[in-house]
Amino acid sequence: MFAFIIRRFFQAIFVMFLISLIGFSIQHQIGDPIRDLVGISVSKAEREALRDKLGLNDPFLVQYLRFIKKALHGDLGRSFFYKKPAVEVILSKAPATLELVFVTSILVIIFSIPLGIYCAIFPKKIISRLIMGISIIGVSIPVFLTAIMLIYIFSIKLGIMPSFGRGQTVHIFGYWDSGLFTLDGLKHLVMPSIALTSIMLPLFVRLIRAEMMEVLESEYIRFAWAKGLHPWRIWLVHAFKNTLLPVITVGGVQLGSLIAFTILTETVFQWQGLGFLFVEAVERADTTLLVAYLIFVGFVFVCINTIVDIIYGLVNPMVRVIGKK
């Protein structure tokens, strides 16, 4: 087990190394820190002097090592647009995205588990077919379109829901301004989280159903029936427990999709979170911020994936053995 954790840990470091290398190459190729610092009204000679002073004429590798060293100290450069350290900008926007993801995850968990189990147990019933039919339509509607429809119906036609922004927020501590504790903030949260749920929920319902149906076919479930156990016990205790494992791993992969979908949802609702920040950074060619976002998201992502894998390894010894070969 220890070897497994170590191996997984090194893989995570390797991926982070790759991400930082990509990030740095982008900054190195595209970004112009001199412009970021002094604007365009400074003479060429002065710029060159500044370049030398900042070490921007050093070899690629030397600059990369300096970049890594700074990054490890939590310094990813300054944003050209915000005139603030990029990490600070990102941290101030992160809570908005986290709240959106948090509410969406709760909605997905509450609905996907019962619906998925039901469709697996009674695959032939009309309700199951209806759920599966709706889920394939749900998978086929892009999240930004759902968001636009919601805005059109509830904000423009009916005029009962706010169409953009986070509404009134309360300062909690540090960088965290929360919209979860005011009525206005909650109201603003409803449509973005429904839009995001509309795309994540079908994925999980289909996943849980497929895994559960596979488990229900297995020998030990047949044995449980033969023993005469109560159906609910077989479904929920025996079958569902073993469905959860693959759902967690495949679900972990969906984290990346979730990040991509938050970018789309936040763009439609002008939700002041990380995804919106990313799109703005691309539009403004704010390279430092773009790279900082890439590294930040990559880091969060690698951490969560590594933890999920290690937990999975703890619960399921087979992974450790297979991973070794």
Place this chain on the structure above:
Amino acid sequence: MQHLWSRLKQSYIFHSFIHDKVAIISSIILIILLLAGLLAPYIAPYNPYNTANIDIMDAETPPMWMEGGSAKFILGTDDQGRDMLSTMLYGMRVSLLIGLGAVMVQALLGITIGLIAGYFGGKLDNLLMRLADVQLSFSTLMVAIFMSAIFQTFFGIKQYEEMAIPFLIIVIGLAEWPQYARTVRASVLAEKKKEYVEAAKVIGFNAGKIMWKHILPNTLSPVLVISTIQVANAIMSEAALSFLGLGMPVTKPSLGSLINAGFEYIFSGSWWITIFPGILLVVLILVINLLGDWLRDVLNPKLYKG
């Protein structure tokens, strides 16, 4: 020809096809949409790329059945005065082109890597599959968004827009190869042990020939199933990228950039600029997904999950 037809008629696929209403209806709709996209320059009432046809005075005309609509523009016009129907047909053509092109890139890349990894095994296999794992764990849409953002900052918006179609094909193609690689590798591993492969080796065929001519044809059913779903995914990715402004420019819109362009006007009540391309996009993706589901049930190959 006669022989082929009778073989097809007796095959299991054909049998399950004619007994599945959903599959029949989906494929009919898909064929109509494909033809409409392919023949867009001939059947579209106007040419939306030709600025001489466009009159800004026609901008935001509602569909013909609504008040203020005109029989000249069946589905109304967009914010620049282009006929919606024509623009949508051309847009679908672009979306389909990028979707199919991207899937070809992925398939070529993924099948080659999958064959090599599965056939040779060992360290190379390990390295390639690790790479695929890492890239897949980042989700294809996220990789595509990042890559096109980097491309756009690197080349500048103007140059990016001129080269948008090949760029998008490459970006989406590069982002999704692991799906193919993993599926093909899994089937290669199963096929490799069979006798016909050993026989081919004994005859003295080289590895390339055995991989492409002997093993690959036996791995086609899972490849066919994922190809269908991947086309839908690629079209969806393209729409998402265009919606974020990282894809097709408004002058040569795909369905995604049309939706994006119309979104600003939805607040002033011009819903048709967004909703019509949206419906077309959903129908297109939906019928491909339904066909993909049907194919998976019929062929029932061992697919990689996730």
